[in-house]
Amino acid sequence: MKRKNIAIVTGASSGMGKEFVLQLPDYCTKIDEIWVIARREDRLNALAKKSHVKLVPIIMDLQNNKDYDKLKEKLKSEKINIRFLINSAGFGVHGYFEEQKENEVFGMVDLNCSALTKITHLCLPYMGTNARIINMASSAAFFPQKRFAVYAASKSYVLSFSRALNVETKDRKVYVTAVCPGPVDTEFFKKDNCDINKTFYKRIVMAKPEKVVSLALRDSAQKKELSIYGSMMNAFYMTTKLIPHRILLFITKFFL
């Protein structure tokens, strides 16, 4: 039997994960199935109705170790070739570290860092020549941030891990892209209760998920290690390269 070409997308039930599922078939016509991972089954089923490619919902809480057995078994039992792995599941909570709840703090580390690493480790053996990994980092990865300390640190992990992995897997032609957008208009901010929703800042920097995802897929096709949407975020990236972080931390003390 011929191996099936598949894509795996975590965080597929909303925001950018969902958008990746919808746009992927336009960028890669050779995909037979997309395995979509999230906790909300109703959302994944609704997405399956919209997709032009067969979707296979895998209901998993990526913060629960036991749930990984499902995916492990499925990977072992089917003849597959993973052409795309997209790690989009993640969340962020603003606030002073000391005031944050334990489940928020460790949840961000578990989901943004551990889950992404576990899924990548599980899937990599099934990825062949020309496969792609797209990891959702964030512009928060560029430098430490007051009142977003754990989230920014978790995304720095994703960025650093993705760049190193990209070098490690280059010889076998598996290419890794870290996606680092600024604020994107998804459910992310609704959960966080962040006041960005009311600000002028939102209106000028908030990006549309379709555009961030479309650029990420184009950058991944071009084997770029970084995908940064928008001129403001590209300028922000350069600033964090040129100005010492202790100075940036001092400046942002006044408005973050």
Ligand SMILES: NC(=O)c1ccc[n+]([C@@H]2O[C@H](COP(=O)([O-])OP(=O)(O)OC[C@H]3O[C@@H](n4cnc5c(N)ncnc54)[C@H](OP(=O)(O)O)[C@@H]3O)[C@@H](O)[C@H]2O)c1
């Ligand atoms: N929005 C932004 O401004 C922004 C900016 C930069 C980077 N990012 C990053 O981009 C990625 C996607 O964010 P988004 O904006 O699309 O957010 P979103 O709309 O809130 O989507 C988050 C996704 O993660 C899934 N998820 C959350 N906890 C999970 C768990 N324990 N197990 C399995 N799945 C889980 C959710 O599905 P279920 O709830 O159904 O499980 C959902 O599909 C995240 O990694 C985020 O950190 C976002």
